[in-house]
Amino acid sequence: MLVEPIKxxxxxxxxxxxxxxxxxxxxxxxxxxxxxxxxxxxxTPAILAETDxxxxxxxxxxxxxxxxxxxxxxxxxxxxxxVETLLFRLKVVLGSADMGTRLYIAGxxxxxxxxxxxxxxxxxxxxxxxxxxxxxxxxxxxxVHCKGITENVTTSPFTCTHCGLSLFVRDHYSRxxxxxxxxxxxxxxxxxxxxxxxxxx
Amino acid sequence: MSQTDFSVRVASVTPVAETxxxxxxxxVDGEALPIFSGGAHIVVSMKDGSVTRRNAYSLMSDPxxxxxxxxxxxxxxxxxxxxxxxxxxxxxxxxxxISAPVNLFSPDWRGRKHILIAGGIGITPFMSMMAQFxxxxxxxxxxxxxxxxxxxxYLEDLVARYGSARVKTYVSEEGTRIPLEDILTRQPLxxxxxxxxxxxxxxxxxxxxxxxxxxxxxxxxEHFLTPPPGKPFSVELTRSGKTVAVGxxxxxxxxxxxxxxxxxxxxxxxxxGQCETGVAACEGILLHNDxxxxxxxxxxxxxxxxxxSRFEGQRxxxxx
Numbered sequence: 001m002l003v004e005p006i007k008x009x010x011x012x013x014x015x016x017x018x019x020x021x022x023x024x025x026x027x028x029x030x031x032x033x034x035x036x037x038x039x040x041x042x043x044t045p046a047i048l049a050e051t052d053x054x055x056x057x058x059x060x061x062x063x064x065x066x067x068x069x070x071x072x073x074x075x076x077x078x079x080x081x082x083v084e085t086l087l088f089r090l091k092v093v094l095g096s097a098d099m100g101t102r103l104y105i106a107g108x109x110x111x112x113x114x115x116x117x118x119x120x121x122x123x124x125x126x127x128x129x130x131x132x133x134x135x136x137x138x139x140x141x142x143x144v145h146c147k148g149i150t151e152n153v154t155t156s157p158f159t160c161t162h163c164g165l166s167l168f169v170r171d172h173y174s175r176x177x178x179x180x181x182x183x184x185x186x187x188x189x190x191x192x193x194x195x196x197x198x199x200x201x
Numbered sequence: 202m203s204q205t206d207f208s209v210r211v212a213s214v215t216p217v218a219e220t221x222x223x224x225x226x227x228x229v230d231g232e233a234l235p236i237f238s239g240g241a242h243i244v245v246s247m248k249d250g251s252v253t254r255r256n257a258y259s260l261m262s263d264p265x266x267x268x269x270x271x272x273x274x275x276x277x278x279x280x281x282x283x284x285x286x287x288x289x290x291x292x293x294x295x296x297x298x299i300s301a302p303v304n305l306f307s308p309d310w311r312g313r314k315h316i317l318i319a320g321g322i323g324i325t326p327f328m329s330m331m332a333q334f335x336x337x338x339x340x341x342x343x344x345x346x347x348x349x350x351x352x353x354x355y356l357e358d359l360v361a362r363y364g365s366a367r368v369k370t371y372v373s374e375e376g377t378r379i380p381l382e383d384i385l386t387r388q389p390l391x392x393x394x395x396x397x398x399x400x401x402x403x404x405x406x407x408x409x410x411x412x413x414x415x416x417x418x419x420x421x422x423e424h425f426l427t428p429p430p431g432k433p434f435s436v437e438l439t440r441s442g443k444t445v446a447v448g449x450x451x452x453x454x455x456x457x458x459x460x461x462x463x464x465x466x467x468x469x470x471x472x473x474g475q476c477e478t479g480v481a482a483c484e485g486i487l488l489h490n491d492x493x494x495x496x497x498x499x500x501x502x503x504x505x506x507x508x509x510s511r512f513e514g515q516r517x518x519x520x521x
Contacts, residue, residue, distance in 0.1 A: 018414075020412060020414055021414040094390060097389075098388055099385070099388040099414070100413050100414030102416070123313045123390040127416075
């Protein structure tokens, strides 16, 4: 299926620790832990002392990362049971953070998008937040018809989990809701739905 | 006069401090001027004998007041003629041409809080910004430093208008300095910082901001350069077929205007990018003085900002 390039499609440029920041908050999901672990050599004791790690394994192949992150001996290190609890904690942490704080987000696109929403609500600008895509290509998709959001979409088209329409997954991305847009694929000829392709495994 | 210019009469000239005067302009036809946004500037054209000088000045009156515009002009120590002309020649009742307002220093309205840092006459863009912040109920702090009290424009006025909690003043002659580190390390997320004043102040504040861990995105500066003097040269223009001589104390843009060539411009200070001009041929060195082109673009030798940059060598041709 031809997917035309769309400007709103987020670009994740990768995470590098900014030594000038006075506090570092790493928000990591599953294999996103590697985005931090792989820069061990840049993590001086001074940086680590001012580092907070918020990690969630989710259902990904996140095994073993919890121990590896703990071994970094950062200022604080916390593993959340679910993405929702992590986002709630992030909101509290950013609520009292100051301008010397750098937030880094790594994980799947759906996770990055949701953490980014919390950060934007806290007054940060997306261009000042380094992000790194790790793990599955699964997308968080909003049905433009019923507005319901379906997590972990790996195929296009897919069936909306809220209203049951067959949706074509576009690259059109909403930063405000942190999701790609899904549009009905068989509007002209109901029932004529192409075979789903696994585009986002 | 282009369509976006206005013919204005000088309604008042008020001495504000040593070497600083405030000018009020009202339209000759009595019509309203456009309202503008905080941080905007206008370009004032001055007919000084056979020379037309054009200088950019920040608007400092209330942006919502269309009855007139006010600017404050400091007599520059190394004036190229503009500020001296404004101080010595311009009188109440004179008619001048001004451009429509242009804003290259607009605050980020998504910001939760705004820190304004001014040095000397750099206070002017913040005066219109503060009027707008105050009306909109947006949190701001002004930190305003001057060398000596006698040269400090509006020191007392601003404290009286916005209160000593929001306006802090510093006088270097009296040994008070902006406590940058203290200011920068206690700001909530979503704060934006703006600095306007001498180059040294701007560089110092931006550096201190980065050292305090601020993202570049939240640090803003109003950088206007004055065209530096240099060796005279001449430019060939490929489209109009003219050859124009550029004098020692003249920018390429000023020389073109004097020769009747209508070249695009906005800020006249190397910041906005409007006067970007293609270089058709160059046998020599382009002396890039602007803040707009990237290092790669400067090195490519294909573009020049004619408001501040110069040339040294045999021959240069511009696509104009």
